[in-house]
Amino acid sequence: MSHSYSSNRVHVIFSTKERRPSIDDDFQPKVWAYMAGIAHNQGFEAIIIGGVRDHAHALLVLPPTIPLAKAVQFLKGSSSKWINETQGDFAWQEGYGAFSVSASQTSEVVRYIANQRAS
Numbered sequence: 001m002s003h004s005y006s007s008n009r010v011h012v013i014f015s016t017k018e019r020r021p022s023i024d025d026d027f028q029p030k031v032w033a034y035m036a037g038i039a040h041n042q043g044f045e046a047i048i049i050g051g052v053r054d055h056a057h058a059l060l061v062l063p064p065t066i067p068l069a070k071a072v073q074f075l076k077g078s079s080s081k082w083i084n085e086t087q088g089d090f091a092w093q094e095g096y097g098a099f100s101v102s103a104s105q106t107s108e109v110v111r112y113i114a115n116q117r118a119s
Contacts, residue, residue, distance in 0.1 A: 004064060006062075006063065006064045007061075007103055008061065008062040008063070008064070008100075009047070009059065009060070009061050009100065009101040009102070009103065009106060009109075010059070010060050010062060010068055010098050010099065010100055010101065011057065011058075011059050011098070011099045011100075011101050011109050011113075012057070012058045012059075012060060012068075012071075012072055012075075012096055012097070012098045013055060013056070013057050013058075013096060013097040013098075014055065014056055014072070014076060014092055014093065014095070014096040014097070015054060015055040015056075015092070015093040016053075016054050016055065016090070016091070016092060016093060017090075017091040017092060017093050018093065019054045019055070019093070020054060021052075021053035021054045022053065022054065022090055023051070023052075023053050023054070023056075023083075024053070024087075025053065025117075027087065028050075028051065028052075028053075031056075031079060031083065032049040032050055032051070032056070033049075034079055034082055035049045035056070035058065035075050035078075035079050036049050038074055038075055038078045038079065039058075039060065039071070039074070039075065042066070042071070042074045043063065043065075043066060044060055044061060044062050044063060044066050044071050045060065045061040046058055046059070046060055047059040047060070047061060047106065047110060048110050048113045048114060049113070050113045050114060050116050050117075051113075051116050052116050052117060057112075057113045057116060058075065058113075059101065059106070059109050059110060059113060068098055072096050072098070076092045076096075079092075080092050
């Protein structure tokens, strides 16, 4: 077979270290945009990234060549380094939650992530 097709949508959630409210409300849009840029630069797509002061949600589309753990490592590692450089002491907690999302449920997950601050 000369072509491959995959539809790997994954809802990933991870927290700040010790669930500290470390991401100020006004800084959050910059963090989420920075993380989307990381995804783009590493060859996968972030449909949406959002969250609140103590955790982040990301809906990712991964190609078959990028393992989930590697994608999360890129997001957490690079964003943590950048936040430390711009805001000071910051770390993500170890680990993450990840849940597959069907194409038919994508809009529901996007809505859920977009409304995190209201939850």
